[in-house]
Amino acid sequence: MNKCSFLETAMQCGVSHSFLKSDYVSFDNASFSLEQADYAVIGAPFEQCCVYRPGSGFGPQSIRIASEQFSTYNIELDVEITDHLKLVDAGDVAVIPGNRDKSLERIEEAVERIYRHGTIPILLGGDHSVTLPAVKGILKNFNGKLGVIHFDTHLDTGDEYAGEKISNCTQMLRISEFDQVDGSNIVQIGIRGCLNPKEEYELAKKAGIHTILINEVLKRGMDSVVEEAIRLASEGTDAIYLTVDIDVLDPIYAPGTCAPSPGGLSIRELIDAVRKIGKEKVVGFDLVEVAPQYDLGGVTQRCAVSTILEFLSACAIEK
Template sequence: MGANVAVLGLPYDSTTVTRPGASHGPRAIRDASSHFSFGAGYHFDYDVTISEHLKIVDCGDVDGAPGRAAVTVERAERALDELYAAGCFPVLMGGDNMTTIPGARALARHLDGPMGFIMFDTHLDTAPDIDGEPLSHCSPVHRVLDLPNVDGSNVVLIGIHGAANPKYEKDIAEEHGVRVFTVRDVDRLGIDEVARRALAAASDGTAGVYLSIDIDVLDGAYVSGTCGPEIGGLTGREIVRALEIVAAGPICAADCVEVAPMLDASGNTARVGARLIIDILAARACRARDGHPLPSAPRA
């Protein structure tokens, strides 16, 4: 039986406007995944042994082109095209949040219909460009909105907060009808309700959903090893619970970005990134165990 999940690294952070270091994220997440190997693939929270239902292959890293974002994006998209042709569910590990741009573009191209998009992030990331560069870690949501089969009503951002979100990015989100759930919304509604509303919006009339996790959505007390940490973010319990709901939906690709291990001597941020990826795969394994179809893009 061939693989049905493919892990792919994009060790690239040349577009960051804050602290560098996310280019080391894929290696750190891989290393941190050994922290969870003692359970031999069993996830207690989901009561599922992932390896019994998913065959996972590590495809290594995309060879980024230093200082050339467009070339790097093109290389990542080509690699993802091969994974879709092989019938795999891709999991991208960044790298800065530019990682999401080739990830979302590739899925949108392979879906037979509209694409939904859910991103956990502190920042709106709707900037059209940064000093003329459209392929920036500040611009993934705008590049998603540019896609011909994406409507703003199917784009959802969870965890937005803090003093590093420009007013014009908020205006762009509102102009396109993007659903924004702030940390204050999480406080008011509860994470379960936010996650359910997010999944309903992203999956409404779409052929599949792209899921992105910027690790800085978590409070800086949980993840100090990221390029733009903020206080007042989501708690570990909140994102774990949110993923239990969201990742059980029609997710056809996922990424985890902005892990910068050299900014966290404890290694905890990378372990959090590894755990969140494992949770996404556990939710997918539960679908297979329970006899539900696994959401995926059609083979090329």
Template sequence: MYQPKDSSKSPRFTGPRTFMRLEHVRTTEDVDFVVLGVPFDTAASNRTGQRYGPQHVRDFSVLLRPYNPDQDINIFEYCSGVDYGDIDVIPGNIHQTYANMEAGLQPILEKEITPILIGGDHSITLGSLRAFAKQYGPISLVHFDSHGDTWDNYFGEKYMHGTPFRRAVEEGLIDTEHSIQVGMRGPLYGPEDIEDARDLGYEVIPMKEVREIGYDKVMERIHARAKDRPVFVTYDIDFLDPAYAPGTGTPEVGGPTSHEALEFVRGLDGLNIKGFDLVEVLPTYDNGEITAVAASAVIFEMISLVALKKRSSSK
């Protein structure tokens, strides 16, 4: 069974910088989850540097411990996991990067292992969805973000970090009837920037509505939408207010606090989650590693959901 090094016996500043000090082993044997970096940022439209996001999050994650008091679970009493390393991305070639992602995820998904991917810009999610659709058919999407990322193109380019969830619908990768987007906010080009997502079939809860109806109602709608369908969760760090996550490419004010951001992940317990990603961490703008703190904590909560599912299935 794979678990992190014990930081009460081995100082955190020693050894390779893996997520949570997990073993760096590229294996699909005896593991329940793998952490996998996708350091690709060629499809970012504004600030770049998200290619350094996976290592930045890993660097801070060495502070994490195995027991989650909010969920009352010791992850590694129920789960085995490794840091699987990174996908071999091709800078400047998004299509070959997608092909590498599909090939890299295939053996993981065939073993029913839960991949937890760290981006990279949000374009990487399309590569994941292609792999998941091959394994599970059209998958339900739970999407936390300040942007819907359903634009048709940027600068005439169809494959950018603002377009993956339109391309995914066009390719038949997503079951939109059971998919939902949460947290959209900020200035837009027009009302169609929200309505286009609804026209594609997504349920959309903008941040203004999140505040109006409250956390409990949002979580009820997420569960009612996804039901028992296989789910992929994608989490753009700019879902958080930039006061809590300044290190990102397209920040939007008016978002959740770091506490609220974690609660939204904890509330996903009970869904049939097959995989996660967290994207758009940009170290250059991350004053005091504030964003790395939040991102590593969100991923910790994602891993906790894997453990909770294992504990539930063992009863």
């Protein structure tokens, strides 16, 4: 049983369940214990930047609990993930309720520390604003240019929301402003419906971001779209960062999220996509916006686990 200190919030006490029952690495000793790990799951139970319904703070805990019923053998790909790579769980970032900036700073530090040891972070959100410090944390120890592949219902390219530059609908534009990330190397897949302001679409285009709407995905098929996304994200870059908002899935697969939008991808399409992307040089991966309160049957949480496991299966095959 891991002790829960005064500084940990109720959300963070969930780390007594590690992802896939992998070894739990105390974050205080990360410099020592991470040396042998290829991938480290880390939770960011942070939902302070959510502009609609809350709950993603409980995402990491719920994904870990759902993961306990899965195994590390992928029968379709005939691969035992743990034969090829070592996965650990680095617990949750101790975010500070009421302090957005310090919380995001701590997420950045955690990702930076993991990546510095040559370990690829798999960040569990949290609302989508956590992608901003995660990318920042990687860039601190990354020479060259980074491409980003982004699955979402939403553009998340607002310049501000209610006067705030940082929220869970502005992070993609903020990322495009980094020196090491060109807008033309950011590819969004699955954007749809009436939950995207026209202004954000214009800002995305202005930043050079490629937006592949869901009707195009359905028309061309996921394989073709992902091949194009990999090509665009890799053009002149040295690696790829992958961010998946679980709301890219149709609400029948992912009702447990903050802003579900009908007409989305199937879990099968997302699995096909991450299996392809996992074969590329991916230096960081986050899966965000799982809010278990809205899905008592736990389908969303299981889809989150499957997405991560299928990604890791591809990584294992490539290793």
